[in-house]
Each structure stands twice: as C-alpha cells, then as structure tokens.
Amino acid sequence: MLNVDRRLIKNFDKVTFFLVVLLSVIGIMTIYSATRPLLPTDQPGYHIKQIYWLLIGIAALLLVVSFDYIWLSRFAYPLYAVGVVLLLSVLIMGKTGMGAQRWLNIGRFSFQPSELFRLIFIILISRHFIAIQGKMGLITIVKFFLAFACIPLVILLKQPDLGTSVIILIIFLSLSLAKGLQKKVISLFIILGIISIPFLGNIFWEGLKDYQKNRLVAFMEPEVDPAGIGYHINQSKVAIGAGEFFGKGYLKGTQGPFRFLPEKHTDFIFAVFAEEWGFIGSLLLLLMYLILILRGLDTALKAKDEFGKLLASGVTFMFATYFFINVGMTLGIMPVVGIPLPFMSYGGTALLSNFIAAGVLINVRTRRFELFY
Amino acid sequence: MNNTGKDRIFIASFIIVGLFALFIIRLWQLQVLEGKQYRKISEGNMLRIIKIPAPRGIIYDRNGIPLVKNSPYFSASLMPEHLEKVDVSYLSAVLNIDSSDIYTKIRRKRLSPFEPIRLKEGLTFNEIAAIEARRSDFPGLLIDIDMSREYLYGDVGAHLIGYLGKISPSQSNNPEFKDVPPDAFIGQWGAELLFDKSLRGTPGEKIIEIDAIGREIRLLKENPAFIGDDLRLSIDINLQKTAEDAFGNRAGALVALKPDTGEILGLISRPAFNPNQFARGVGYKQWIELNQDKKVPMLNRSLQSQYPPGSTFKIVTAISGLNEGIITPETKFTCRGGINYGKWRFGCWRKNGHGTVSLHRAIVESCDVYFYEVGKRVGIDKIAKYARELGLDNEIGLPLVKERRGLIPDTKWKLEKKNQQWYLGETFNAAIGQGYVSVTPAQMAQLIGVVANGGLIYSPTIVKLETVPQPARKADIKPETLELVKNGLFGVVNEGGGTGGAARSSIVPVGGKTGTAQVVSIRKSSHLLPEKLRDHAWFVAFAPVEKPEVALCAFVEHGGHGGGAAAPIAKIAIEAYFKNRNQNSKSKMQNDGIQ
Structure with missing residues (x-):
C-alpha cells in the first residue's frame, strides 16, 4: 500500500464522499423497490449486483484520491488512446440493446466504454487547455474540437449513443467556457447557433434513428399516443405525480415493479423514488444533488492550479448535465435521452466511472493547499 | 486563478440554481x-375487473x-390499449x-375503447398453453372463460x-336482463327461455391487481358467482328418445302426458334442429337455412300444426251421442260401405261395409257409417259442444311457442265466417274428423288423457311436479259414457278386427x-300415392287401461294409415315409458332392500 500522507486524511473531502455514497445507497434501495419480486417466481438481483459495483466504486475512488491528480495529466494520451479503441471495439463487436450498440461483454460482465470515455475526455481537454495562455480565440477552439472531440463524437453517433454525444459536446463547450473564450467567439457561437437551428435541426432529424425521432415527437406531445412512444413520459409523470406530497412509502410504489414504467431501475429511477417518497423526499434528494454540484464548483474555485480547476469544473459540469437531463426527462420537461441518473441508476460501469470522477473531484479538493509537492 | 474564472463559476452556479x-x-x-x-391513474393502471360467469x-x-x-x-x-405493442x-x-382476421377484428367499431377485442373463441387446451407460455410477449392478451351449453x-x-x-x-334494454353482460348467452327457445331467469344465476366479478404484462398479482375483491337453479323437467328422456328414433326421418309429432297430473312426458316434433349448433351463436346463413328448410325443422308440429283428426275424432262423436242419450251401447246401425245423401255418397273406409254393428264394434273397427248415423242424430252443435268440453278449439296452454288452436266448426261458426247455413253433409264429414275439423297433436293428447282419467282436465306442464295438482276443471261428461268409450278403445288395440x-x-x-x-279426397290406397299426397296418420292411446299413467297422441305427416304408421310409434313410446318406470321402481326396491 502507498504511504498515505496524514494531511491527505485531514483534508479529505468527506462531504462529497458521504454524498455520493449516500446517493448510491438510496439508489440501491430504489433499485430493489423497482425490481422487487411481485410473484414468488420472479427473480430479483439487480440490487445485489449494484452493491458489488458500489464496493468496487468506493475502492476505485480511494485509489484515485491516493495519487496526486497531476498523474492524470501525464497519462492523458494513453488513456485517450485506450478510450477510443474501446469505443471502436464496441462498434465492431458490441452487444446491441434498444437499437444501439453500447456494451462490451467481458466474461460475465457487460461493460459500457462510453461511460469511462467521458471522464478520459475531461482529463485530455483539461490537460491541453492549461497550456493556453489567456482567452481562446476561434481558431484555437476549432483546432481543439477537430483534434479531440471529432473522432469520439463520430464513433458515438454511429453506435448510436445520443446521450453520451450530447454530454461530450456539453463538456467540451463548458470546459471552453470555464477556460475562457474571447467575447467575440462567444457572440459568434450564439449568432451561429441561432442561425443554424433550422438547418442543423433538419440534418439532425434526418440522422436520427426511428426510436430517437419518436422520443422527440413524444416529448413534444406525449398525449397524442399514450400507448406508444409517449408511454415512457406519461408513465413517468404518473409515477412522480402519484407520490403526492408524502409519497406512497418505501416498497409501496407500483409504477416500477408492476412494469408500467419502462427502464424503471435505470433511466427512470427518479420517478420510482418520487412515487415512494413524495414531494418531501424528492426535494431532499434533489437538494443532495444540488449540494454535490455546488460543492464541485466550489472545488474548482479553490483548486490549487489550472489543471485542477478544469478537472473539477469538467467533472461537475458532467454530473450537472446528467442530473438535469435525466431528472428533466422524468419530469417531462426534457426529451427522452437515454442517460442515467449519476450514482442512483442501475449500471455498473456508470457507477464505477462516476465514483472515479468523484474521486478526481475529491482529489482536487483534498490537495487544494499543496502548492508545492 | 484570475478573477474572470471566478465570475464564470458564479454564473454557472446561478444557472444551476x-x-x-x-x-x-x-x-x-x-x-x-x-x-x-x-394517483388515480396509477391505481387504475393495475386494476382489472374480471367477470366470473355463473354456471x-x-x-x-x-x-x-x-x-x-x-x-368451460x-x-x-x-386489451385495446396494448394494440401498438402487439x-x-x-x-x-x-x-x-x-x-388479416386480426386486423378486421381490431378495426371493427367497438362500444368503448376499453372493451377487449375478442380475437378467437373456443380455444383448445394446447392453444391456451401456447399463449400462457408466451405471456410476456403479449401484454394485454386476455383469456376469458365462459360456459358453453352442451345438449347431451x-x-x-x-x-x-x-x-x-x-x-x-x-x-338488453329490458330491465329483466339488467345483470346480464352484453355478450352473454341466454335462453332463447323452449325450457331454456321459459325458465331462463332461474337457470341463469348471477354472474360474479373479481377485481385484481395486474402488472403491465397482465400477470395477476393480488386479488382485491371477489363477488362470487351464483350458480343458476337446476330444472327438473317432466319429460322422460327415454320415452322421448325412443319415440324420436321410431320416427326415423318421417315428419310428425308426438305428445305424451300423465293424464292424472298434466305433466308432459314427451313432446316430439320431427324433424328437429340440433341445439348444439346454437350453443355458441348461430350464423346468419345457418339461421336462414334452418328457417327455409322445406321440412320446417323450426316448426313445433306438436303445438303449431293443425290437421283434421280423422277417425280419432270418433271418440268425440261417440261421447256426444252417448252423453246426450241419443245412442246407447246397444244402438245398432248397418254399414253397407257408405250412405247416400242427396246426390253425394259418403263412403265407409271398408268398401264392403261392416254389416250391422253396435257402438263397441263401430269404435273397434272404426266404422264410418255408424258415426255418420250418430252425427246425423246428434247434430253438429252438440258434437262441437263435447269437442270443446274435451279441450279442443282452445290452446292447451303450453307457453313454449305460439300455439295453434285448431278448429271445431258449428252452425254459428259457419254463419259468421262463411255466411252460409250448415249442411248435413258437413256433419257427416265432421263426425268422422274430416272437413273443417282440425286439431293439434297436443290437443289430441290432452283429449285422450281426459277420456282416460274420467273427465279431469289438468293444466299441462313441462316441469316435474312434486305434489299432486288440482285439476283445472272437470269435463261435463258422465263417467259411464267415458267408461263405455274406454272399453271401445281397449278393443281397438286388443280385439280381433281392431284397427289399432x-x-x-x-x-x-x-x-x-x-x-x-x-x-x-281420392280414396286410394295411400302407398300408391306420392308422399306429399299421402294421408296423415294419427294414433291416440293411453295405458294401462285400468288406471292410465300415460296418454299420448302420435301423428305422422303423410304417414298413410293411422294403424300402420302411427300406432307402432305409440306402442314404442308407451313401452319405453313402462320399461323405464319398471326399472326405476325395481332399482328403488333393491335400494330399499339394502337399507
């Protein structure tokens, strides 16, 4: 084992650690409730798997914290290379689910490389942005985009993994903003964005798979076809609404275990939680996420160097993006994009990757005072 | 760390909050x-109401x-809300x-969007097993259990x-059927219709919780179904079946009853229909076929077809003569094969004549001339009076179908309907059951029952009676008269020269x-004529003669002579009843012995 510095233990970010572990435990409880057996013949077991993944995740988090995050900048390229190869291998020999190839089978485990890639992407971009002095101009940003974001985006859209593509794009933009863009570049982006909405929209629409188009249509008008594509959104709203103020009580929810709500233990876990814990419980849960995100931004503020600041911002923006898209989707105010709720949704790779990301965040905060090492 | 970086993170925090x-x-x-x-929707999601049919x-x-x-x-x-996912x-x-069948059924307009679409009826156990095994592939596919009636x-x-x-x-709109579900099967004919209310029972329902793929998770509430009451008919299925078999493919009717209670022992109308065809609904085409069949299987010949009764009517003529005191058992007439009246000749069925006969022989040998003479002396109005006294010219009162009431003519009827006076020749015809006289087989069964049991008339019923009923009325006929006629009727079957x-x-x-x-009207040997021109055969009977337990009327359409076509069927029916009854009482005695 490594020689652990006493200052490391003293400054360890216990709040973030406590928050992510608590969210994961709530997640496991909710996964159990969502998949609990109704008839003796039913076989549960999702929650058991998730407990194993949580233990692995905690171990990985502690391991990540024990190294100075400066090592991440040194391994940025090899990590990026490994990440792209993994993404490609999914395309070639991946497992298909819901019309998309996202998983790799390694032994008995299903592994989703895109979940790890988003973290690698943050490390790589942060590693490069620190070298830039002052605010970035248009040429710099385009150069970076072409160099690092293009390849993974093409692969991800090919899978297709719309959710992670959006995340990668948002990470890139938010990191650029965090690093600092020239005012005219920002203005240009805004103008370009407004002008290109119809064109992009068309290209975007044509490039979508049917189920993705359906999700967008369903988002616009879920009541048009309650039994079809609007079904996810409607049942999610029903689950959340049925919780009322105090909730139905733990293990009393029905929308999930009775299978009216699809993807109940993955993308729609928040709806299952909200049905059982009501407005009060949901408010507390959302507050926990808010504290996690604001504390992440605070970590970015307090980071001892530019790399730490960018890492912390990237990870926090990533968590925030996942959180807002996922919860917004279950609340019926964002389109159905298949992305999980960090720490709570069932999924081993995602939980592991989020714990590593949280580890990076804790790492940056823990070492905020070490100006020289 | 520059200041602008701090600003940007604050902006981000504001956006996030x-x-x-x-x-x-x-x-x-x-x-x-x-x-x-x-909350309501989430509860409604998983509640399903399932009808439990009442046996x-x-x-x-x-x-x-x-x-x-x-x-079953x-x-x-x-379930229509699962259409898209199927x-x-x-x-x-x-x-x-x-x-394409499924699509047609899906497209057919339904009463409500929540009403399940019936895809296939009469599933075999293998098909049910195949569906159950693939349950999770077909959310919203229901298997309904109904009861189907099988007529053994x-x-x-x-x-x-x-x-x-x-x-x-x-x-459906009738309040009497308000508890009956819209696609239910109810009695539409015969005893099933008459006693539908007590037979059908009360359907129950249960409310269950189901999951999205239609598995039953929990029973919330159950209102049990109440079994319908059993019904014990008065008929003797052994008599019924044996007699129907005896008809073969001939058309006709047979009504057998217990003269001392009015219970119907058998009621036959041939050809018949197979009620099992109706068990799951008869198609339009089938219905048309049944109703357009030249042999009219849907017609209940025992109650709805009326024909001249022929010589069976001589019972009425004899009773009227005796009871009015116009003839005595000793009154004799001479038959020379017919009598002349004006320019017409009224023949006897035996061309050579019966010679001089008394009433008894006249009944036994069915001498037409004897009854012409009686009719001439009694007059049509008196004959009609006794015919009505014996239940003719009226429904016998079985509500199975709309009954025909036949016709008993008299002078008043002739004047009202035809605006003509009555001729004596018409009396001759009426006296031997020809001409205007017409009756239904059920009326004749009741008539012979009344003669057999000394004039008591009971309301006919198709339900087995547990107690001895009160007679509806008593015919105004002297017991001695009926006794004399009964003796004659015994002779018809058992004496030499008897027609039966x-x-x-x-x-x-x-x-x-x-x-x-x-x-x-051509008097020719019937078997020489094409079937549709042949005479109808009648036979009325009762047994045992001393204390009659069964009275019946057998009628064979275009059967030829009553003695040849109808009497054997009557015998078969009577024997079937007594064989069965003897067996039953024998086994009863054995049971008593064991006890």
Whole structure:
C-alpha cells in the first residue's frame, strides 16, 4: 500500500464522499423497490449486483484520491488512446440493446466504454487547455474540437449513443467556457447557433434513428399516443405525480415493479423514488444533488492550479448535465435521452466511472493547499 | 486563478440554481397540484375487473337424468390499449388465425375503447398453453372463460329443451336482463327461455391487481358467482328418445302426458334442429337455412300444426251421442260401405261395409257409417259442444311457442265466417274428423288423457311436479259414457278386427284409436300415392287401461294409415315409458332392500 500522507486524511473531502455514497445507497434501495419480486417466481438481483459495483466504486475512488491528480495529466494520451479503441471495439463487436450498440461483454460482465470515455475526455481537454495562455480565440477552439472531440463524437453517433454525444459536446463547450473564450467567439457561437437551428435541426432529424425521432415527437406531445412512444413520459409523470406530497412509502410504489414504467431501475429511477417518497423526499434528494454540484464548483474555485480547476469544473459540469437531463426527462420537461441518473441508476460501469470522477473531484479538493509537492 | 474564472463559476452556479428551482416548481406541479389525479391513474393502471360467469342450472329429465352439460369455453381477447405493442404476425401464428382476421377484428367499431377485442373463441387446451407460455410477449392478451351449453341428446327434445343465444339488443334494454353482460348467452327457445331467469344465476366479478404484462398479482375483491337453479323437467328422456328414433326421418309429432297430473312426458316434433349448433351463436346463413328448410325443422308440429283428426275424432262423436242419450251401447246401425245423401255418397273406409254393428264394434273397427248415423242424430252443435268440453278449439296452454288452436266448426261458426247455413253433409264429414275439423297433436293428447282419467282436465306442464295438482276443471261428461268409450278403445288395440292392433303390447294393456286424415279426397290406397299426397296418420292411446299413467297422441305427416304408421310409434313410446318406470321402481326396491 502507498504511504498515505496524514494531511491527505485531514483534508479529505468527506462531504462529497458521504454524498455520493449516500446517493448510491438510496439508489440501491430504489433499485430493489423497482425490481422487487411481485410473484414468488420472479427473480430479483439487480440490487445485489449494484452493491458489488458500489464496493468496487468506493475502492476505485480511494485509489484515485491516493495519487496526486497531476498523474492524470501525464497519462492523458494513453488513456485517450485506450478510450477510443474501446469505443471502436464496441462498434465492431458490441452487444446491441434498444437499437444501439453500447456494451462490451467481458466474461460475465457487460461493460459500457462510453461511460469511462467521458471522464478520459475531461482529463485530455483539461490537460491541453492549461497550456493556453489567456482567452481562446476561434481558431484555437476549432483546432481543439477537430483534434479531440471529432473522432469520439463520430464513433458515438454511429453506435448510436445520443446521450453520451450530447454530454461530450456539453463538456467540451463548458470546459471552453470555464477556460475562457474571447467575447467575440462567444457572440459568434450564439449568432451561429441561432442561425443554424433550422438547418442543423433538419440534418439532425434526418440522422436520427426511428426510436430517437419518436422520443422527440413524444416529448413534444406525449398525449397524442399514450400507448406508444409517449408511454415512457406519461408513465413517468404518473409515477412522480402519484407520490403526492408524502409519497406512497418505501416498497409501496407500483409504477416500477408492476412494469408500467419502462427502464424503471435505470433511466427512470427518479420517478420510482418520487412515487415512494413524495414531494418531501424528492426535494431532499434533489437538494443532495444540488449540494454535490455546488460543492464541485466550489472545488474548482479553490483548486490549487489550472489543471485542477478544469478537472473539477469538467467533472461537475458532467454530473450537472446528467442530473438535469435525466431528472428533466422524468419530469417531462426534457426529451427522452437515454442517460442515467449519476450514482442512483442501475449500471455498473456508470457507477464505477462516476465514483472515479468523484474521486478526481475529491482529489482536487483534498490537495487544494499543496502548492508545492 | 484570475478573477474572470471566478465570475464564470458564479454564473454557472446561478444557472444551476435557477434550473434547480425550475425542477422544484415542476415537482410541486406534478406531485402537489396534480398529484390526486396521477394517483388515480396509477391505481387504475393495475386494476382489472374480471367477470366470473355463473354456471347455468342443469336441466334434468323426470328421472334425474341430465339433459345438458356446461363446459368451460375459452376465448382470447386483446386489451385495446396494448394494440401498438402487439406483433400481429407472431400473434396470428400463436392463435392459429389469419393476421388479416386480426386486423378486421381490431378495426371493427367497438362500444368503448376499453372493451377487449375478442380475437378467437373456443380455444383448445394446447392453444391456451401456447399463449400462457408466451405471456410476456403479449401484454394485454386476455383469456376469458365462459360456459358453453352442451345438449347431451342432440336434437332429441330440442323443441322442448330449447337453446341459448346471444342476448339481443331489445333484450338488453329490458330491465329483466339488467345483470346480464352484453355478450352473454341466454335462453332463447323452449325450457331454456321459459325458465331462463332461474337457470341463469348471477354472474360474479373479481377485481385484481395486474402488472403491465397482465400477470395477476393480488386479488382485491371477489363477488362470487351464483350458480343458476337446476330444472327438473317432466319429460322422460327415454320415452322421448325412443319415440324420436321410431320416427326415423318421417315428419310428425308426438305428445305424451300423465293424464292424472298434466305433466308432459314427451313432446316430439320431427324433424328437429340440433341445439348444439346454437350453443355458441348461430350464423346468419345457418339461421336462414334452418328457417327455409322445406321440412320446417323450426316448426313445433306438436303445438303449431293443425290437421283434421280423422277417425280419432270418433271418440268425440261417440261421447256426444252417448252423453246426450241419443245412442246407447246397444244402438245398432248397418254399414253397407257408405250412405247416400242427396246426390253425394259418403263412403265407409271398408268398401264392403261392416254389416250391422253396435257402438263397441263401430269404435273397434272404426266404422264410418255408424258415426255418420250418430252425427246425423246428434247434430253438429252438440258434437262441437263435447269437442270443446274435451279441450279442443282452445290452446292447451303450453307457453313454449305460439300455439295453434285448431278448429271445431258449428252452425254459428259457419254463419259468421262463411255466411252460409250448415249442411248435413258437413256433419257427416265432421263426425268422422274430416272437413273443417282440425286439431293439434297436443290437443289430441290432452283429449285422450281426459277420456282416460274420467273427465279431469289438468293444466299441462313441462316441469316435474312434486305434489299432486288440482285439476283445472272437470269435463261435463258422465263417467259411464267415458267408461263405455274406454272399453271401445281397449278393443281397438286388443280385439280381433281392431284397427289399432299394431299398438298391442305384452308389457302393458293399451287402449287407443287410429285416425287417417285425408290429404286429397281420392280414396286410394295411400302407398300408391306420392308422399306429399299421402294421408296423415294419427294414433291416440293411453295405458294401462285400468288406471292410465300415460296418454299420448302420435301423428305422422303423410304417414298413410293411422294403424300402420302411427300406432307402432305409440306402442314404442308407451313401452319405453313402462320399461323405464319398471326399472326405476325395481332399482328403488333393491335400494330399499339394502337399507
């Protein structure tokens, strides 16, 4: 084992650690409730798997914290290379689910490389942005985009993994903003964005798979076809609404275990939680996420160097993006994009990757005072 | 760390807190403002009401032999809200029906969007197993259980037992059927119709919790179904079946009853229909076929067809003469093969004549001339009076179908209907049951019953009676008169020269009277004529003669002579009843002995 510095233990970010572990435990409880057996013949077991993944995740988090995050900048390229190869291998020999190839089978485990890639992407971009002095101009940003974001985006859209593509794009933009863009570049982006909405929209629409188009249509008008594509959104709203103020009580929810709500233990876990814990419980849960995100931004503020600041911002923006898209989707105010709720949704790779990301965040905060090492 | 970096992170924090506030507002809207309504939907999601059919009461014959059976009947239906998720070609393979069939049924307009779509009826156990095994592939596919009626004796007794049919729209609107589900089968004919209310019972329902793929998770509430009451008919299925078999493919009718109670022992109308054809609804084409069949299987000949009774009517003529004191048993007339009246000749069926005969011989040998003479002396109005006294010219009162009442003519009738005076020649015809006189087989069965049991008339019933009923009325006829006629009727079957020898039985003493109703006025040997011109054959009978337990009328359409065609059937029916009765009482005695 490594020689652990006493200052490391003293400054360890216990709040973030406590928050992510608590969210994961709530997640496991909710996964159990969502998949609990109704008839003796039913076989549960999702929650058991998730407990194993949580233990692995905690171990990985502690391991990540024990190294100075400066090592991440040194391994940025090899990590990026490994990440792209993994993404490609999914395309070639991946497992298909819901019309998309996202998983790799390694032994008995299903592994989703895109979940790890988003973290690698943050490390790589942060590693490069620190070298830039002052605010970035248009040429710099385009150069970076072409160099690092293009390849993974093409692969991800090919899978297709719309959710992670959006995340990668948002990470890139938010990191650029965090690093600092020239005012005219920002203005240009805004103008370009407004002008290109119809064109992009068309290209975007044509490039979508049917189920993705359906999700967008369903988002616009879920009541048009309650039994079809609007079904996810409607049942999610029903689950959340049925919780009322105090909730139905733990293990009393029905929308999930009775299978009216699809993807109940993955993308729609928040709806299952909200049905059982009501407005009060949901408010507390959302507050926990808010504290996690604001504390992440605070970590970015307090980071001892530019790399730490960018890492912390990237990870926090990533968590925030996942959180807002996922919860917004279950609340019926964002389109159905298949992305999980960090720490709570069932999924081993995602939980592991989020714990590593949280580890990076804790790492940056823990070492905020070490100006020289 | 520069200042602008700090600013940017503060801006991000504001955006995040703003979005967060938006989410909280949305949560408040869904969970607090609209929560009640969503709670209702979530509960409605998983409640399903399932009808439990009430098993219909079983119909038995008088000896407790079951005539019908209920079998479970399975159908597959689809809940419409699951339509989009169903792979129709896969479903059509599992149900073994055309996918175009499924589409037609889906497209058909329904009463409500929540009403399940019936896809296939009468599933076999293999099909049910195949569906159950693929349950999770077909959310919203239901298997309904209904009860289907099976008629164990096929077309035997069909007119009496009846059949079930889908409830008609006009019946649905009738408050009497308010508990009956819209696609239910109810009694539409015969005893099934008459006693429908007590037979059908009360359907129950259960409310269950189901999950999204239709598995039953929990039973919330159950209102049990109440079985319909059983019904014990008065008929003897052994008599009924044996007699129907005896008809072969001849058309006709037979009504047998217990003269001392009015219970119907058998009610036959041939040809009949098979009620099992109706068990799951008869198609339009089938219905048209049944109704356009030249042999009219849907006509209940025992109650709805009326024919001249032929010589069986001589019973009435004899009674009127004796009871009015116009003839005595010793009164003799001479038959020379016919009598002349004006320019007409009224022949006797025996061309050579019967010689000088008394009443007894006249009945035994069915001498037409003797009854011309009696009729001439009694007059049509008196004959008509006794015919009515014996129940003719009126419904016997079986509500199975709209009964015909036949016709007993008299001078008043002739004047009113034809605006003509009555001629003596018409009396001659009436005296031997020809001409205007017409009756139904059921009327003749009742008539012979009244003669056999000394003038008591009981209301006929198709239900087995547990107590001895009060007679409806007593015919105003002297007992001695009836006794004399009964002796004659015994002679018809049992004496030499009697026309009803074919009904003579070694098991039980039978009395009876033959009748042959002319179809055309040519007196030719019937078997030489094409079938549709042949005479109708009648035979009325009772047994045992001393204390009659069964009275019946057998009628064979275009059967030829009553003695040749109808009497053997009457004998078979009577023997079937007594064989069965003897067996029953024997086994009863054995049981008593064991005890």
